[in-house]
Amino acid sequence: MKILKRNIISLQEAEKLIEKYYEGETTVAEEHLLRKYLSGKNVPAQFEAEKAIFGYFAGEKEKQNVRITPNTLKWVVSIASAAAAVVLFLGIFLNTQYSTTSYAYVDGKKVTDKNEIRALAQITLENIAGTDEVENGLKNIESGQTIEGQLNVFKELEF
Amino acid sequence: MSSERFKKEILPLRQQLFHLSRKMLGSEQDAEDAVQESLLKLWRVRDTLKSYDNPGALATTVTKNTCLDKIRLRKQNYTIDEYIKIGDKDDPQLQLERKDTNKLIEMIIQTLPPLQQQIIRMKDVEGYETEEIAEITGTTVEAVRTNLSRARKRVREGYLRIVRGSE
Amino acid sequence: MGKYLILTLLLAVGFTTNLSAQSDLAINKVFEQYGKQKGSVLVEMSREMLKEYDFTYYKSIVTTDNKEAADFARECLGVDQKGAKKVKQVVSNGVLSSIYLQLPQKGKYFRLILFNETTSPERKMTLIYIESEKDSEEILQINLKRR
Numbered sequence: 001m002k003i004l005k006r007n008i009i010s011l012q013e014a015e016k017l018i019e020k021y022y023e024g025e026t027t028v029a030e031e032h033l034l035r036k037y038l039s040g041k042n043v044p045a046q047f048e049a050e051k052a053i054f055g056y057f058a059g060e061k062e063k064q065n066v067r068i069t070p071n072t073l074k075w076v077v078s079i080a081s082a083a084a085a086v087v088l089f090l091g092i093f094l095n096t097q098y099s100t101t102s103y104a105y106v107d108g109k110k111v112t113d114k115n116e117i118r119a120l121a122q123i124t125l126e127n128i129a130g131t132d133e134v135e136n137g138l139k140n141i142e143s144g145q146t147i148e149g150q151l152n153v154f155k156e157l158e159f
Numbered sequence: 160m161s162s163e164r165f166k167k168e169i170l171p172l173r174q175q176l177f178h179l180s181r182k183m184l185g186s187e188q189d190a191e192d193a194v195q196e197s198l199l200k201l202w203r204v205r206d207t208l209k210s211y212d213n214p215g216a217l218a219t220t221v222t223k224n225t226c227l228d229k230i231r232l233r234k235q236n237y238t239i240d241e242y243i244k245i246g247d248k249d250d251p252q253l254q255l256e257r258k259d260t261n262k263l264i265e266m267i268i269q270t271l272p273p274l275q276q277q278i279i280r281m282k283d284v285e286g287y288e289t290e291e292i293a294e295i296t297g298t299t300v301e302a303v304r305t306n307l308s309r310a311r312k313r314v315r316e317g318y319l320r321i322v323r324g325s326e
Numbered sequence: 327m328g329k330y331l332i333l334t335l336l337l338a339v340g341f342t343t344n345l346s347a348q349s350d351l352a353i354n355k356v357f358e359q360y361g362k363q364k365g366s367v368l369v370e371m372s373r374e375m376l377k378e379y380d381f382t383y384y385k386s387i388v389t390t391d392n393k394e395a396a397d398f399a400r401e402c403l404g405v406d407q408k409g410a411k412k413v414k415q416v417v418s419n420g421v422l423s424s425i426y427l428q429l430p431q432k433g434k435y436f437r438l439i440l441f442n443e444t445t446s447p448e449r450k451m452t453l454i455y456i457e458s459e460k461d462s463e464e465i466l467q468i469n470l471k472r473r
Binding site (some may be wrong): 101102103104105106107108114117118120121123124125127128 | 361363364365368369371384386440452
Binding site (some may be wrong): 021022028049053059 | 260261263264265280282286287289303304305306312314318319322
């Protein structure tokens, strides 16, 4: 998968993912990638319906995240110092969307949105997990040996 | 933890709730849908379960109501075709609504069977994974995928028919 | 006031302990030098985000069209390999294209390094460092078979 600046997936990849989407087989991370792609500027006309659908769901998601649960408020209010309450509240709210200890960098630009980070990790793991061609013809790798060939996966390793 | 409570006290009742639904609705497929919808509703209120002495009674009530809603809905089924017919009349208000894609998608989703609506919301809006939804509804990942797939395809079809059909 | 201080301290401690998770390894230099460059994707995730993978710590880098980074990574892996519990390698056209290293446990944590380089359709290097409480082989089987 080629990673180009901010546009994480290509048209072909988008097509594949959209097909998967309609089969109900995409993961939350993959759907996040699609959402980013479809909310971009030059979305091909063939994806008109998908752009509308993902746009709608993105809007609904926004409405969800802004809601503050009663439990959070109770806990926050019970803290004595008003300043502390504000800082802690921000910390909790930000932590539901943004992580303070997890992050990613794409082309040197920092990413703190949890969903994006997860999606990037997913792609990275997939580099190791192999491609379609390799799926059909895996050999077992014996411990301590080196093997010539075009193998580039670790699936089905004999441990 | 309320999800633990849900799994311990509500999920095991699935069989009973299914039988109840089948009695009320007469069909196994409808009963299966009703049970899944009810479980999703109960999941939504799982935080309040601890305040019930008898969560089983709550589950029964929710299921009964879900079935009654289904029976009522059988009589009025607002489909996309009807919406298209209405939209063809010269109503500027409706013409405008057609341009609002968000409203359109929302409306289309509302014409979906209730279970599909719930599942698509949980996946696409709330971000639950398929495995989680399967666990909550006591079904297989495959069953959730099928419903999700149908729901999404219908939304797409509906949207394209309305948007392109009007040209 | 006291509660606030303690919480800040805890957050600070949590933050720093994660940063040093793999700092004793040579591959750490790969993350540091190439992580924030153009064409690179660097990901670091700690516990809270890793539940679905059964990891306790994850760090990865992917570089594109960067031969220097790939060669450097191989060098570092050569160093980290010493004392490793298990080593598996795949050689492609005379070059190590895939490396799997299981490092000695750090307390109850299993540690794992995965390296992979492809040259077509473009040169892409992937380097992943994982810590988990479950046996790394189990983890790999589960996660890589997910597809």
